[in-house]
Amino acid sequence: MPAEVLVDVGPLSVADVVAVARDGAAVRLGPDALTALARARSVVDVLAAAPTPAYGISTGFGALATRHIPSEMRAQLQRSLVRSHAAGSGPEVEREVVRGLMLLRLSTLATGHTGVRPETAELLAALLTHDITPVVHEYGSLGCSGDLAPLAHCALALMGEGSVRDASGSLVSAAEALAAAGLTPVELVAKEGLALINGTDGMLGMLALAIHDLRVLLRTADVAAAMSVEGQLGTDRVFAADLQAIRPHPGQAASAANLVALLADSGIVASHRGPDCNRVQDAYSLRCSPQVHGGARDTLEHAALVAGRELASAVDNPVVIGDRVESNGNFHGAPVAYVLDFLAIVTADVASISERRTDRFLDKARNHGLPPFLAHDPGVDSGLMIAQYTQAAIVSELKRLAVPASVDSIPSSAMQEDHVSMGWSAARKLRRAVDGLTRVVAIEVMTAARALDLRAPLVASPATSAVVRLLREGGVQGPGPDRHLSPEIEAAVELVRSGAVVRVVEEVIGALR
DSSP, rough: OOOOEESSSSSOOOOEEEHHHTTEEEEOOOHHHHHHHHHHHHHHHHHSSSSSSTTTTTBBBGGGTTTTTOOOOOOOOHHHHHHHHOOOOOEEOOOOHHHHHHHHHHHHHHHTTTOOOOOHHHHHHHHTTTTTTEEEEEEOOOSSTSHHHHHHHHHHHHTTEEEEOOTTEEEEEEEHHHHHHHHHOOOTTTTTHHHOSSSSHHHHHHHHHHHHHHHHHHHHHHHHHHHHHHTTTSSSGGGGGGHHHTTTTTHHHHHHHHHHHHHHTTTTHHHHHHHOOOOOOOOOHHHHHHHHHHHHHHHHHHHHHHHHHHOOOOOOEEEEETTTEEEOOTTTTHHHHHHHHHHHHHHHHHHHHHHHHHHHHOOTTSSSSSGGGGGGGTTOOOOOOOHHHHHHHHHHHHHHTOSSSSTTTOOOOTTOOOOOOOOHHHHHHHHHHHHHHHHHHHHHHHHHHHHHHHTTTTTHHHHHHHHHHHHTTTTOOOSSSSOHHHHHHHHHHHHHHHHHHHHHHHHHOOOOO
16 A cells, blocks of 8 residues: 555545555645645635625525625634534544545545635645544434535544544544644635535545455455355356356356356365266355355446546535536435445345355255264354354344435435435445454355365365465364354454455465456
8 A cells, every 4th residue: 555645636546545544644735736726716715805695605504505794704604614513423433434534525625626725735634644533423414415524523623623533543632633743723714614524525435445345355255155165065067157158247257257266176076076966056055156246246346436436526515617616416425325325235145145155054954964063062062053143143234234324315404405315324334234244254264164174084175275274373273172262253354354365365376356
């Protein structure tokens, strides 16, 4: 990941968001951005001096937009806007989410369509570089006009007000953190308060992080499925490229190709490939893995397409267009909210099929000769019985999280904002869903690994054998008497979350698709 991300007039990438939000990369405004900021500010200054009211510059906001505000009160107008809108409640939002939304707000400012001064944008960049993270709360955004409350808490910090986390993670006042970093709070002028809070940056940042994580998780799910097919004496013939080609979904083809590569040279698969095998068809959870994983992949790519468009957008109201300022509705979060909900649906279903594959290992009637629950001494030992309970509990939760937030709307601002996107809520539940999928897939991987050990002396494929070794070296033990299982589950979760499972496979067979 880069140590510094340049924010200029062009769009950021998902990788840029991850680098700044999660990995702590510094931020610098590009020269074209500084030029665009200065030019747009000159347009706002002309309108601020004009006798004709201009929304957001010399008027109130929302349902109060009909009031013309005299010039001597406009600084107070901006302060009042930020203070009143910083009305979040509930637990603190994660550092990476706050850094992501700050970066994306800065990216919109850098387009020169918002009218903030260069020094205001520079201060926002400096907060990111100095790892000063405003405290943002779970509740407060309806996703229209954008993520007002979360962004207002960030704008409050630019004013030297409110609470932040410094680079050490300590909770301090914004004034204290700015002073320690040698930064001076900004005195907001006309239009700046509104420009700092009127965007889809929170929901978009969470979408970008989810896209990054799900790309790793869906490849990991293919690894888990291959281990399960192998451990349950399934066939790899159903994953052949010519069978996938007659239903030409690209995600399905990619997943099936991964499964073929992962199962190549498996002694376990070869052991039952001959004429003596009496198996006709594998269960759907094994045979149809590419169809489910592939459908999720295609959905993810659609979400990435939407995210790319939003990353290239300048979301504010009003916006500076040429030499004029115009009101618009681009702050509405519907396009982002829809794909956030769509991803929650496929996340739940990929977890569901993973749990079904795991369950088959534990039932002696369906696991083809393995001990019940993969236990060392069934009856005395329970094996992985309750690990599957944990999976099932998570999958049940994911099904509830798959209920769309974007189909809801609740009017606000005296019916001025009478239809809202609920995109922030969609993003928050997707984050929980991605975490749940990580845990479900990790339990499948550790279950399948135990089954592969129990198939000895038959030898697993080089790729899946590498995963088993990774688990054993990472604190996830093999078959044996019952022991405290939770630490091993958490170790497996971290190996999945970090991408280590995918990396160790790719070291053996090359890049997965």
